[in-house]
Amino acid sequence: MKLLLYPVIEDDRLAKIVQAAGEMAVAGAVDEAAAVREIADADAFFGKLTPEMLAAATRLRWVQSPTASLEHYVFPALVEHPLVLTNMRGIFSDVIADHVMGYVICLARNFHRYIRNQAERRWAPEGGEAARVSNLTGPGVVTAMDRAHRHLAGSTMGIVGLGSIGAEIARRAAAFNMRVVAVDPARAEPPPEVEKLWKPGRLDELLAQSDWIVVAAPHTPETEKMFRRPQFQKMRLAAYFINIGRGAIVELADLTAALEAGEIAGAALDVFEQEPLPPEHPLWRLPNVILTPHVAGYATCIADRHLEVLLDNIRRFAAGEPLRNVVNKRMWF
Numbered sequence: 324m325k326l327l328l329y330p331v332i333e334d335d336r337l338a339k340i341v342q343a344a345g346e347m348a349v350a351g352a353v354d355e356a357a358a359v360r361e362i363a364d365a366d367a368f369f370g371k372l373t374p375e376m377l378a379a380a381t382r383l384r385w386v387q388s389p390t391a392s393l394e395h396y397v398f399p400a401l402v403e404h405p406l407v408l409t410n411m412r413g414i415f416s417d418v419i420a421d422h423v424m425g426y427v428i429c430l431a432r433n434f435h436r437y438i439r440n441q442a443e444r445r446w447a448p449e450g451g452e453a454a455r456v457s458n459l460t461g462p463g464v465v466t467a468m469d470r471a472h473r474h475l476a477g478s479t480m481g482i483v484g485l486g487s488i489g490a491e492i493a494r495r496a497a498a499f500n501m502r503v504v505a506v507d508p509a510r511a512e513p514p515p516e517v518e519k520l521w522k523p524g525r526l527d528e529l530l531a532q533s534d535w536i537v538v539a540a541p542h543t544p545e546t547e548k549m550f551r552r553p554q555f556q557k558m559r560l561a562a563y564f565i566n567i568g569r570g571a572i573v574e575l576a577d578l579t580a581a582l583e584a585g586e587i588a589g590a591a592l593d594v595f596e597q598e599p600l601p602p603e604h605p606l607w608r609l610p611n612v613i614l615t616p617h618v619a620g621y622a623t624c625i626a627d628r629h630l631e632v633l634l635d636n637i638r639r640f641a642a643g644e645p646l647r648n649v650v651n652k653r654m655w656f
Contacts, residue, residue, distance in 0.1 A: 325350060326637065327365040329358040329376075336630060340369075343637040369633060374398055379569075380656035385640050387633060391415060392569065393655045394542040401652065408650040409636055413487045414628035419567050420491035423537055426591035427480075427496075431473040432508050435613050451499055476500035477603055481533030483549075484540030484568060485510050485520060486656070493517050509654075513581040523549075530557040535565065536624055542569035543655040546629065550574065555581035561588050567619045570595040579605050582612065593619040 324347040328340070331351040341349050350365070352358035353633065359379045362368060369387045377383070377400055387441065388396050388410040397477050401408070429435050440447050450468030457484045462469075480496045481491045485507035493503045497516035504519040506526050513520035521528065523545070530536065536558060540546045550564075550573040564587055566573055567583075581587055584615060589611030598617055606612055636646050 324348065324366045324384075324641065325364055326367040326369065326640075327352060327358065327361050329355070329361075329368070331371040339630065339634060340637060343634040343641075345638075345641050347637075347641045367460045367637075369438070369637075370398070372401065374400055374633075377401060377404060379413065385409070385636075385646065387636055388650075389629075392541060393567065393650065394571070394638060397655055399651060401610050406653050407646060409646050409648045410650050410656075411629060411632055412656070414625055414632060414649050416487040418625065419488050419539075419619045420495050422593065423492050423539075424495045424499075424617070426613055427475065427535060427563075429506040429613060430589055430591060431475055433472060436610060439610070467476040469539050477502070478534040479504060480535040480537060481505065481529040482517075483523075483526070483529070483536065483538045484546075485513070485517065486539065486541075488567070489539035490514055490516075493538060496535075501535075503585050504532060526554070527557050528556060530562075531559070534559065534562050536562060538564075538566040538568040538572055540568045540572060541656045542571045545654075546572045548572070548574050554583060555586055560586065564589050564590040565592070566590075567593045570598065575604075579609075582606075582609055589613075591615075593617055597653055 326347055326349050328349065329352040331353055337351070350361050351611045352361050355373060356374070362376050362380045362383065364382055365380060366382050367385045368383060370389060372386055383406050388408065390396065391412045391414070392412050393410055400491055403408065436449060448468055448473035450466065454466040454468040456462045456466065474637040476499060480501040482492055482503065482505040485493070489505060489507070493514060493516040496503050500602050503517045505513065505517050506521045506529050508521050508523050510520060538550070548571070555564070555578060564578065573596070578590060582590060583605070591613040593615045594617055600606065600614065606614060632647060638644050
């Protein structure tokens, strides 16, 4: 058997791959032309597969994508080919969930506004200084300052996509005593932290019930442009929208219009239809929006996890055992 790597990788990872492959030969290709030649007799492949490479393959049975997302990876011939495709899902889940809860806490407690005020040395509590509780009376009545700072316990988070990332977000939300509901096309049973799990056809119910909407779905033919103006108009006026899934899921012009019209309370986005987000885009100037430059999945632990999935699947393939993270190629996940 033969495993082909393209592009070539650094020596330390290569040595571990060779060890995991055992008696299976390991070859590397320095460019696509070399990859087309080498893949002719390859049984397995890791890296970026192109249509030209697949057309040249005669024995290919397994392909390991180096990424979790697959909208950039799949193509018609790959979908139709009998080979098994696996991806890197699961390695980012807790890291991205941390990022989401950072958004939630910032928006709930107005940190995004106070950081801007700090840069200007401006003391300006949300709700107004006049609403501050007096030492004579104590917090006996609800004030505008109270209403401007949200308590997470008892609020509802709606998660769109309950895969490994969505499930980790649910666990963290539940730790804050938040109620969690979700929609997912494939998952049949909810984890303990999720009160209700619906199919995507019941998205409107999730939108109507949720104070926080979190998109944790992959980009697929079914999720593209899932969120447009009608979906934002079904959300609560006080709800926040968070997207750490894929930019193509959200029509950004419609989200911007909903924010400018006050149809939702605010948004936090890590992914965008166009990246980098153009500097002239109106989202940059909205005070109730947090924008991060597609960094939710970055942490020092990720590279080791990435290698562990690859090595484990190489060992499994060499031994004829079931592979991890097998993909439904038609659904892109």
